[in-house]
Structures are given as structure tokens and as C-alpha cells.
Amino acid sequence: MTVAPLIAELEFDVWERLEAVTDPELDEPITEMGFVERVTLTGDSRVRIEFRLPTYWCSPNFAFLMAFGIRREVARLPWVKGVEVQLQDHCFGEQVNEGVNSGRAYHEVFAEYCDGADLAEVEAKFLAKAFDRRQESVLSGLLAQGRTPGAITRMRLGELAEVTFGGEEARAQLPRYLSLLAERGLARGPEAPAFVTWEGALVTEAGFADHVQRLRSTRINMEFNGAMCRGLAATRYKEVEIGPEGPTLVDFIQGRVPPREGAAQRA
Amino acid sequence: MYKTPDGKEIFVLDGHVHFWDGSPENQSNIHGKQFIDCFYAYHTNLSPKEELWAKARFEKYTEDDIYRDLFVDGPDDMAIIQSTYLKDFYKNGFSSIERSTSMARRHPERFIVNGSFDPRDGEKALEYIHYMKETFDIKGVKMYTAEWNGDSKGWALNDPSAYKCFELCDKLGIRNVHVHKGPTIIPLSKDAFSVDDVDYAATDFQNLNWIVEHCGLPRLDDFCWIATQETNVYAGLAVAMPFIHTRPRYFGEVMAELLFWIGEDKILFGSDYAIWTPKWLVEKFWNYQIPEDIAAERGVQLTDAVKEKILGLNAARLYDIDVAAKRAQLAGAPVQIAAE
Structure with missing residues (x-):
């Protein structure tokens, strides 16, 4: 077996696990919603998952729950030795990423943002x-x-x-x-x-x-x-160009077009 | 005024309109940029293709633009301008009462300009309410509970500091409180869009009218329960309206829920200009019917009489507008574009 198909197969495993993670507010898998931007495998069986929500302002409590959901589900794959989750372009992104990648327990991370209460x-x-x-x-x-x-x-x-x-x-x-x-x-x-x-x-x-x-x-x-x-997820980072044919939506360039190679491969 | 296909003239009071400056020059930081970008995503997501605007115009439009879009090209007779400060995000505020009032002065017969305050400012908030009443004689305010203020990333309508402000509003006769529920950030243990605080505030301030903009979306189900129990809670249709184009069946389901639970006298049209323009919204709304199966289940329908209430008569009642007198006044001052 060559390396490339193997990687594709492992990535497929990851995408399949991600289907088990839902947006708690919508009860829909995050993969269906188009929130997962990229899955990257590194040589030593470590996986990085990048995800992005429809807006910068989406509720941080749900962002946390989804980030921890990703960590939990991907870590279930027997070959996975490490999981890194990156929430991009979100008003609470730094705190979410720090919390989910710190290795600390789920409840411990929430306590500091919940005035002592929990998210239950x-x-x-x-x-x-x-x-x-x-x-x-x-x-x-x-x-x-x-x-x-x-x-x-x-x-x-x-x-x-x-x-x-x-x-x-x-x-x-x-x-x-x-x-x-x-x-x-x-x-x-x-x-x-x-x-x-x-x-x-x-x-x-x-x-x-x-x-x-x-x-x-x-x-x-x-x-x-x-x-x-x-x-909103579909139109984020897109702008309107008014041409001779009238207005059209074009991808907002400047390096912010969402990377979707992972999704494309899966399809 | 909207003229129906069979020639009837419908009074339109647009309950939710902004005159904002979200331009890069006015942005203080990344949050200011992300805020207007989010509005723009709503615009591009839900507008018909031929109604799309380029980004720069959307960020900052002119006094002529708003007048033309609402009253010349658009069917509005009057519009309520809502103030939203977002002082942590914008140097001169996102849409201040001063800037809106200055714009509205060109056509005072057509605008109602509402104020805004932040209860977390304590005594200063109370002073500011006095200032707005004395200087602008405001009839209403817009509350944005998700606004950041230093370390605080949101507040609730039933916070003690907010109650002091509402007591003063009641005393001064500022009767209409428009509430926008945005995603508050912390504590995480709260549902960020929870509408429970509306229930408390509406019960405790019976003299005030509580107009929940975006009809409590994304907690429509919870909102309907609350609004049913409180006689002074109203639903603003801003943001729900454009679904009439992208997802007409869902729009019908939402309207059926609102009509069933809240009733035809307590639903207010709002274009949310400049996110959307009123022309296409009102045209589509007038020509819309709730799909029969949905209407039958709830026993409601958008008849012409119901649409007329929603488009203007309900808001006119809240703001003491004598519709017949206003029609006569506006007929004597037809719309025109001011000299460039």
C-alpha cells in the first residue's frame, strides 16, 4: 500500500468520526453544516482539525462544546496519538483553542468561564x-x-x-x-x-x-x-461585485477563501 | 405608502431601520470589522441577487441613500431609526442618536429616532436617559444586551441596574423598549440567546411595551410562550422577513406560529435597513400567503387586514401616530430627492 491512499483512508476515518459531533443548538452534524474546514495528518499519527462557525459571534458555549466534541470523537480512533483542534476567526477563539488543546478536563476548563456553575x-x-x-x-x-x-x-x-x-x-x-x-x-x-x-x-x-x-x-x-x-456559513467571506451583468457574489480573496480540500476529498 | 395591485394604499411604518457608520475609518478594532462583516453576511445570504450591495456602500451609506431606499424607491411612509452604540468597537459609535437625528432633520415628518443606553454605566446611564428625553424627546429605546463594555460581555434586562433605567423610562414616558438579543459571551453557563429576561422585565414594567426584535429568533419557541403570557410583549419581524424570499415555506411556518401564539395585533414589520431594503420585502409580503396545510393546522392566515396591521397600524398605535392625519400630511409633502 502506498502512502497517499493510506493517508486518504485515515482522513476518511477522521471525517467519519466528525459526523458524530453535532451543533448542540441545531442537532445537526458539524460536517453537514460545513463547519469543518480542514483535517491534517502529521507523520506521527497526530491529527489537526480546523473548524469555523458561521459568524465571529456564534455563541462561545456551543463553540466550546463542539471543540471538545471533536477532541473526544477523533481521539476514539485507535491509531490516533494526538488531536489538535483549531477554531478560526471567532471572538472567543483563543480561549476555546487554549482550553481544548491544554489537555485539561472538560469541566475544569468551563468552570473559569461559568462563574463556578457548569454548562450542564x-x-x-x-x-x-x-x-x-x-x-x-x-x-x-x-x-x-x-x-x-x-x-x-x-x-x-x-x-x-x-x-x-x-x-x-x-x-x-x-x-x-x-x-x-x-x-x-x-x-x-x-x-x-x-x-x-x-x-x-x-x-x-x-x-x-x-x-x-x-x-x-x-x-x-x-x-x-x-x-x-x-x-451564513456559505456566504462568510464572500463579497458582491457589481459588474455589467449586475451583482454577483464572488469569493473574497486576500487569503481568506475557506480551505475546503478536506471536504472535497471526502465527497 | 404601498399601493396594492388593486390600487389600495397601505400605510407602512418600518419599525426597525438603522443609519450606521461601519466603515473602516470608524472601526476601533477587529471586533468592529467583524461586526459589520457579520451584518454583510446576513445581507448577502438572504437578499435576492438583484438587491445586493457592494461592501463599501453597505459599510457607510449616505443621507440621500437612506431617504431614497426607504421612501422614494421603497414603500415606507415612516421609519423608526434605532440607535446602537457599540462604543468598544467603533470610534464614534455604530449608529448614534446624534448622527441619526441630524440625518432625520431633513425630513422630520418621516422619522422616529429612538435612543439607547447601557445600564452598566450606572448613574451615567440615568443621566443619559434624561439627556435623550430633553434633547430629542425620545419615545423609545433600543436595547442591545450583547454589547461589550470593558470586561463585561453582555447583560440581562432584569439586572438591578437595568431596572433603575426602566423605572426612569416609565417615569419620563419613554414607553417603547425594543430589545435585540445577540449572543452574549459569558458566562458560558447561560443560553446566550435566552429570552427569559424579557419575561421578568415585561411582568415588572406593565406600562412599557417590549418589542422583541427578530421575534426572539433564535429562540422563537421560547419567545412565543413568553409573549403569550405577557400582554405588553410584541414581535418585531426584522430578520424573519427576508426568509420570505429564500425559504418561503419556513417563513409561513414562522408567521403561523406568531399569529397563533401572539396574534395579529402584536406583530410589527421591520426591514432592518440597510441589511435589507423595504421595497422587495413589502411587495413579497403583500403577495404572500401561508401555505394552506400550515395555515389549516394553526387556523390562521395572512389576510389583507392582518397584513395592513403588521405593516404599519400596530406600530402606529405604539407610537401614537394618527394614521389618517399622517397620510394627509405626507400627501401634502410628496417624496423628492434633495438637490445634490
């Missing part, structure tokens, strides 16, 4: 929103199949796991919903009810309409944010 509350709030969004997609998919609220609320976990969705969104979200249910211990075994709230209460037929409406608000909000972030 914020993380929990957004994990609950992620759960609601995933469940909403699954419920919408089931309703679209013509199932009634009564039938849906009586479903068992084993039965839900067997459902095949035609729609892309429900198909993508079902495994993510099931994994969060299991992770949280909200449903154990195939006979457990498939639909409960984040707090563990059963979703009932009588409460179904209200429940779905509430989830919908969360989903709309997250989709809206996701659309905004995707768009």
Missing part, C-alpha cells in the same frame, strides 16, 4: 430540544403513513424500530430518536412504549394534538436556525 443546564436544555425535534419528525412520518393518534400512542419500541419511512426526514431521524431514547433510558426493551416525553411521561391519545403542536414549535425554531447558520 444549557446542555440539558438543548438535548431536550434535540429529542423533541427527532420525535416530531418520526411522528410526522407516522401520521403521513395514515396512522391514527391512537395507534401511534399505543406503539411499542420494537414495532417502531421496524417501520420503514418513505420520507427522507423521518427516515434520517428514526435511528437518532431511538438512540437518544436508549441513551437517556427512556425506553427499555421492545415492549416499552415508543413515545414518551423527555421527562418520561407517556404521550397519550388525548394529549396527542397538544404534544405535537409543542414539538412543532421546537422543530420550526431549530430548522430556522439551521437554515440561517447554513446560509
